[in-house]
Amino acid sequence: xxxxxxxxxxxxxxxxxxxxxxxxxxxxxxxxxxxxxxxxxxxxxxxxxxxxxxxxxxxxxxxxxxxxxxxxxxxxxxxxxxxxxxxxxxxxxxxxxxxxxxxxxxxxxxxxxxxxxxxxxxxxxxxxxxxxxxxxxxxxxxxxxxxxxxxxxxxxxxxxxxxxxxxxxxxxxxxxxxxx
Ligand code: FE
Numbered sequence: 001x002x003x004x005x006x007x008x009x010x011x012x013x014x015x016x017x018x019x020x021x022x023x024x025x026x027x028x029x030x031x032x033x034x035x036x037x038x039x040x041x042x043x044x045x046x047x048x049x050x051x052x053x054x055x056x057x058x059x060x061x062x063x064x065x066x067x068x069x070x071x072x073x074x075x076x077x078x079x080x081x082x083x084x085x086x087x088x089x090x091x092x093x094x095x096x097x098x099x100x101x102x103x104x105x106x107x108x109x110x111x112x113x114x115x116x117x118x119x120x121x122x123x124x125x126x127x128x129x130x131x132x133x134x135x136x137x138x139x140x141x142x143x144x145x146x147x148x149x150x151x152x153x154x155x156x157x158x159x160x161x162x163x164x165x166x167x168x169x170x171x172x173x174x175x176x177x178x179x180x
Contacts, residue, residue: 060089060117071180076110091122126152
């Protein structure tokens with residue numbers, strides 16, 4: 001026969017609600033890896049390390065994009081490389097210098113932040129931002145980000161809804177899910 005004390009402990013163990021264990025305190029936005037897209041003809045290596053691509057004197061509308069780099073298990077990926085490039089306010093890429101090109105690394109929480117301008121469309125393409133994302137030592141994801149509601153989206157065969165940023169009042173966000 002268990003002692004009264006032991007009986008009480010057993011009863012308590014049965015009656016105690018099981019504490020829920022949440023691995024994540026936020027909705028799961030990850031799971032599937034972010035879709036890859038073509039690099040296009042204008043990628044350049046050796047871009048400057050910078051989080052702002054805004055050119056002094058540019059009158060183009062500003063755009064701030066923030067987000068995270070996550071693994072397929074929804075864990076933040078620190079020190080991921082993010083290399084961005086996009087067209088300028090006239091729809092041109094800088095192929096001589098590094099205007100609207102720059103790389104950065106995600107912080108300890110996997111966060112990144114890009115201050116730039118809204119790129120213009122150029123013939124054949126809807127508005128987009130190119131990016132390469134790479135967790136340390138892992139494969140490079142090459143993809144493109146799109147602008148929700150842009151009239152050019154429907155006319156662009158490369159456009160993918162899953163690669164749209166969330167966008168409100170000049171602020172965009174996107175979480176990349178990469179091999180990590
Ligand atoms: Fe492009």
